[in-house]
Amino acid sequence: xxxxxxxxxxxxxxxxxxxxxxxxxxxxxxxxxxxxxxxxxxxxxxxxxxxxxxxxxxxxxxxxxxxxxxxxxxxxxxxxxxxxxxxxxxxxxxxxxxxxxxxxxxxxxxxxxxxxxxxxxxxxxxxxxxxxxxxxxxxxxxxxxxxxxxxxxxxxxxxxxxxxxxxxxxxxxxxxxxxxxxxxxxxxxxxxxxxxxxxxxxxxxxxxxxxxxxxxxxxxx
Ligand SMILES: N[C@@H](CCC(=O)N[C@@H](CS)C(=O)NCC(=O)O)C(=O)O
Numbered sequence: 001x002x003x004x005x006x007x008x009x010x011x012x013x014x015x016x017x018x019x020x021x022x023x024x025x026x027x028x029x030x031x032x033x034x035x036x037x038x039x040x041x042x043x044x045x046x047x048x049x050x051x052x053x054x055x056x057x058x059x060x061x062x063x064x065x066x067x068x069x070x071x072x073x074x075x076x077x078x079x080x081x082x083x084x085x086x087x088x089x090x091x092x093x094x095x096x097x098x099x100x101x102x103x104x105x106x107x108x109x110x111x112x113x114x115x116x117x118x119x120x121x122x123x124x125x126x127x128x129x130x131x132x133x134x135x136x137x138x139x140x141x142x143x144x145x146x147x148x149x150x151x152x153x154x155x156x157x158x159x160x161x162x163x164x165x166x167x168x169x170x171x172x173x174x175x176x177x178x179x180x181x182x183x184x185x186x187x188x189x190x191x192x193x194x195x196x197x198x199x200x201x202x203x204x205x206x207x208x209x210x211x212x213x214x215x216x217x218x219x220x221x
Contacts, residue, residue, distance in 0.1 A: 002026040005042070005053040007033040008203050009172065009216030011104065012052030014165045015067040016203060018158060020195035024075045028202060030210040033217035065100045065162045069093075072158040080158045088153035095151045099162035102137050106130040107169050114173075115221055134170065135178055141167075145186040156193075164190040172218035 002019065004026055006012040010033065019026045032038035036049030046053040046062060054061045056074075061067050072081035082092035109130040113123040141151070141163060150156045151163060167187045170176055179187060190196060207214040 003029060003055040005029045005031055005035075005046070005051050006203060006206075007031050007035065007051045007217045008207055008212070008214055009168065009218060010051050011064040011100070011165060011169075013168065013199065013203070014064040014099075014162055015052055015054055015071060017161050017165070017196055017199040018068050018071040018080070020198045020202065021080060021161065021193070022071060022075055024071065028206040030203070030206050030212040032212050033220055063100070064165070065096045068158040068162045069096055076158075080156070080161070082153045082157055082159075086153060091152040092157060092159050095159035096162050098140070099159070099166055103134065103141075103163060103166035104169060106134040106137070107166070107173060107175075110134070110173055110175075111169075111218060131173070131175060135175065138180060138183055141186065142180040142182050145182045148182075148185065148189075150186075160190065164196075169218055172216060 002024060004012060004015055004019065006016055006028055007030070016026075016028070031042055031051060034049065035042040035051065043049050048062060050062060052062065052064050052067060054067050056070075059070075061070065069081075072079070082088050086092075107130070110127045113121075114127040117123075144151050150160050152159055164187070167176070167179070167183070167190070170179070171187075176184070176187065204214050206212075213220075
């Protein structure tokens, strides 16, 4: 069975949401955030100390957007995947990569320099600059979902899960109120998906069962 190492509402939410969309059985291993401080033994499994870590047989992955692509290709039976022969394949890959490299990464600077660093190391200017940087990059999402649909291929795909998490993180950071109109509608549609709701419930339940604080990790102060 697929094993997913996860902190509540961290980037590991991407593969968790994918697993729920695809109804693939999985075992959720909850970790306190950050694991490198609060779960030192985890470094033996993943020397990076980051989540997600996903194990599927001999396959071992540590990049959340790559996991979305992998789960769709390997466990999707065509659902949520955009095959190499599809005209939308390039666009699909572009969104998957953009989801973390362009849309999540600047937000980690906001999080770090607003909340996670000790008071004397906080950098309000860095946080503010990268919040603006992130919001400017949302123009691409805004243009893609103007007609009320999804990002590519004319349907919901793994790319929507990967980009959707960047919007989820932005909500935790208080940036959602600045989403352009079409992005706000798109984010609303994503949250209405039953699998999204199931993933939220699954992480909450697993955190309580495994003795981990159920507070979303981006909200920890
Ligand atoms: N690019 C990786 C980033 C993984 C990552 O940095 N995860 C964060 C949580 S969102 C983490 O584990 N941070 C804890 C740390 O850096 O010690 C991905 O998309 O999976």
